[in-house]
Amino acid sequence: MRIIIHGVGAIGGVVGAALALSGQEVLGIARGRMLDAIRDKGIALVSVNGRQETSFPCVAHPSEIDFRPDDIVLLCVKGQDSVAALEALRAAGLRDQALFCCQNGVVNERVALRYFPNVHGVTVMLPGTYIEPGEVITHGAPCYGMFETGRVPGGTDAADLALKQALERANIACFPSEAVMESKYGKLLLNLGNTVDALLPQGAEQAPFTKRLVAEAKTVLRAAGIVWRDVGMDDPRRNEFMRVVPLEGAARAGSSTRQSLARGAGSVETDYLNGEIALLGRLHGVPAPLNARMAVLAAELVAAGKGAGGMSVEELEAALVA
Ligand SMILES: NC(=O)C1=CN([C@@H]2O[C@H](COP(=O)(O)OP(=O)(O)OC[C@H]3O[C@@H](n4cnc5c(N)ncnc54)[C@H](OP(=O)(O)O)[C@@H]3O)[C@@H](O)[C@H]2O)C=CC1
Numbered sequence: 001m002r003i004i005i006h007g008v009g010a011i012g013g014v015v016g017a018a019l020a021l022s023g024q025e026v027l028g029i030a031r032g033r034m035l036d037a038i039r040d041k042g043i044a045l046v047s048v049n050g051r052q053e054t055s056f057p058c059v060a061h062p063s064e065i066d067f068r069p070d071d072i073v074l075l076c077v078k079g080q081d082s083v084a085a086l087e088a089l090r091a092a093g094l095r096d097q098a099l100f101c102c103q104n105g106v107v108n109e110r111v112a113l114r115y116f117p118n119v120h121g122v123t124v125m126l127p128g129t130y131i132e133p134g135e136v137i138t139h140g141a142p143c144y145g146m147f148e149t150g151r152v153p154g155g156t157d158a159a160d161l162a163l164k165q166a167l168e169r170a171n172i173a174c175f176p177s178e179a180v181m182e183s184k185y186g187k188l189l190l191n192l193g194n195t196v197d198a199l200l201p202q203g204a205e206q207a208p209f210t211k212r213l214v215a216e217a218k219t220v221l222r223a224a225g226i227v228w229r230d231v232g233m234d235d236p237r238r239n240e241f242m243r244v245v246p247l248e249g250a251a252r253a254g255s256s257t258r259q260s261l262a263r264g265a266g267s268v269e270t271d272y273l274n275g276e277i278a279l280l281g282r283l284h285g286v287p288a289p290l291n292a293r294m295a296v297l298a299a300e301l302v303a304a305g306k307g308a309g310g311m312s313v314e315e316l317e318a319a320l321v322a
């Protein structure tokens, strides 16, 4: 079995490097400065176990891959990049192989099912950081991360088991689940604060904003009849397998959305996080003005070419009532 990582950034980089260090065959699909750095000098994984250098082969495009029947593909791009990645995978010959959406948000799996029959969701609990090309950081301990996986719409199969075994050899806890989307909706609630974290200066009080966004979202999910499962610290597995710990000399660079802005990535995932709540609210006739506004603010920030942390608490408060 070969594990193909589509999108070698924070999550794809940590998972790919940890798998490679465990002896697993890995192939990356990367781009830009990360691709150049890995080809030039490999990749460094920074974690509670220190800094470990490793390497795995990387291509720039799926068309360079001869897919094997027992390949497993981990889709590790941001939600706004999914369609392009899925189209390229199909054009390159991927067919019935298991495809795992290692992504936040709840729509990637549904999109992937248009292209492929064997789609699995993954609830990714892994505080990953990618700022410098060729280096990825995880603040997860004792395991680097904790994943829940399962087929979409439901059930588990041999691919979940095979991935679990490979991930656990690489120090990433993995729990196959018959209803993975329930935990992905739980994770969506945790991600409603990503853009708050991206907009405000580091150290600013985020909780009053995220609480309001989550309360609004819960009303929307209930009206939509969507069941979710809590995946925060109330999940007893979190304390045992994956706590967020400080690492000397390697500060966490904030949420994945903040990291996109810090890297000048040119897009953020907010339309698939807060924007999902806005969408569900509109479909089910429940107002979700706060989450809808967050999506607009994020789009404005990207369009203005602004970096992370440019808004004060007072400005965000005013923007949310505007
Ligand atoms: N970081 C974290 O702590 C966590 C992230 N997640 C989720 O995991 C998913 C991945 O996030 P994260 O790893 O942070 O994102 P990153 O932006 O760090 O990594 C994604 C990588 O994929 C690359 N990419 C995008 N499209 C393509 C393509 N077509 N071909 C090749 N490479 C491509 C991006 O390149 P480029 O940089 O040029 O855009 C980037 O390097 C997201 O859904 C996120 O919400 C979940 C839990 C925690």
Ligand SMILES: CC(C)(CO)C(=O)C(=O)O
Pocket (backbone or CB within 6 Å): 104, 126, 127, 128, 190, 191, 194, 254, 255, 256, 257
């Ligand atoms: C780790 C967490 C929950 C928030 O930082 C996340 O999922 C992200 O950064 O996207």
